[in-house]
Amino acid sequence: MALNIFEHRGLPIDKQHLTWRDMVQVPISKLDDDAFTRVMIILMNGIELESIQFSRACARMNKNLQLPLAQLRRIDQHQATLINWMLGADHSPLETTIAYEQVAIEVTAAVAQTEPDPYLAQIYRFGLLEDFDHMYRYSALLDRLEGKDSNNILQSYTDVLPGRPTIYEHRAPEDDLRECYDRNKAEPLTKMHALTITAGEQQTWNYYMNIGPLFSDPLARQLYAEIAHIEEQHVTQYQCIMDPDETWLEKWLLHKANEVYNYYGCVQQEKNSRIKAIWERFLEYELGQFHFVRDIFERTENRDSQSIVPAILPEPIAFESQRDFVREVLRKEVNLRAKGTAFVDMSEESEASKIYRQRINANGVPSEIVALNYIWNPGGELNNPNRLINVNPPVTTSHLQH
């Protein structure tokens, strides 16, 4: 049943208090909890961080909004802390990375299938195949550096296969720009999707930029440098989608609606009752924050907030394996490249991106080095009894469609 965001008032913001003990709870079990519990945790952390980032930017440009922004940002801070601290310390940074890529793949794939705007759906499918390849490269690193199987994190929901090779994902900045939706014509679901995926990619970029230097291995350090670079491209791509003509208050209202939308999805789908109770609590918080912003919006802009946010929010994003869809996209669209704001066959790729790649890849490409001949196997590549007799030379570029 869909949620009526205007009927439910949630918890007033002056009652939204968390203690340190509330914020630092018993984390989920890396071993026993469902992978999608972790997926939702990572996604919602990203949603909260995006809310904070937006709020800071908005405060820098709107003197009169600084106090209410600061009030809600403080609650966001508490929420983000509680959520992010649900990840246990037995996750190595690289294992958490695998989980981040699982979020990127499964959530983007779900979004791509329900996005009503065909151009934006194409953007999501394009980004999806790039994150899908990151999973493969990081899985090879996890297996070969730490001796661990990424499927212990993935729980067989998500494939470990080459996607659009990361080596081809580096583009000139002009080829990462995209057209935006029209704020007056776009479906509400389109706006929720854009905010959600941008939030996820932004926190992934942030995470890689912070943990990359924690590795001693130079190959790992290079791989994080390389994939963090793609995440910056992805944030550039996705943030273009949102109409820059939306007012600051309109964007703030949409952020809050999107938080309600996503917490509601988590409440609907979480199986761990302890975690579900957190999502229920924060859904009440977000409803309270939405109505707080709604009041400011309507008083300031003298507009009905239902002209921006529908009473009935769209169906939530599905948190489930999207394997078949991802493979279908892989079969059909792996050779797509970006040219300006359009998508073209690799034969028509822009010279600017080709030149850019030649320059940045001149001293070797970590994503290629780390995954040379890598084939995922249950329990890791060393667990494949045929491995020693199955070391075939890799297929060279000339034999590929890419």
Added chain:
Amino acid sequence: MKDSAELGLNKTPTQLHPAMTQSMVEGCEEFPPHAEAMAIDAFDMRKSYIKDSEQLGSVPIPSTLRGVVKTGVQAMQGNSPTVLIDKLGQRLAFERSGVRLYDALITKCQAAEPSLDIGVLEQFRNDEAEHFALVRDCIIAMGGDPTAQTPCADSSGVAAMGLIQVLNDPRSSIPQCVEAILIAELADVASWDLLVQIVREANLNGYIEKFQQAKLTEDHHMDTIKKWLELLTLNNDSSAGNLEDAASEEGYF
């Protein structure tokens, strides 16, 4: 807190998801690996970094000339004065961290059902603190600065980070923590053994016997912790009576 994990719904085995796992394996046939750039492989890449690399850092120079002349002059004239300072610095840091490792285990034991003799743990903790003080005094006598972090101290600190994580995780069991402490004690024994040889070579006669005694104490720590782990693991399902019998000799309840 339970000493051993129970059977449960661990979701990591692929056998829990046979159809999805089979699909993953089949996917590897349809979408095989390929190489786009073969100019350099992992070995060559790492080799280039190893060759171009700088060290973690340098060994600090003894800060007071007086100290060098009085006590450390022979050591400074030995074959490897930097090794001596570096290894003393490492031992100092490791013993100091060892105190904190025991602090964490004592906290865990005090918070849970008593399964280890906390008095023994506190004695071991105090031994580590005494060893720290012993090495600190030796470094000062040589004219060194015990507040410095030497390169070996740094690398052993990195190596111990996992132990600190295990011991301070509220979810880790007593046996898991004892196993982490055992890793530290095994390293401690071998390191004191080596340090005795180093101070002997450096003719630091006033410390040879003291360091030998410290090594004997660490031997006792290691033996005790090792036996505790065996008892906690092998006798996990035994009756309390058996454990109490064993505990009377080993300090285990």
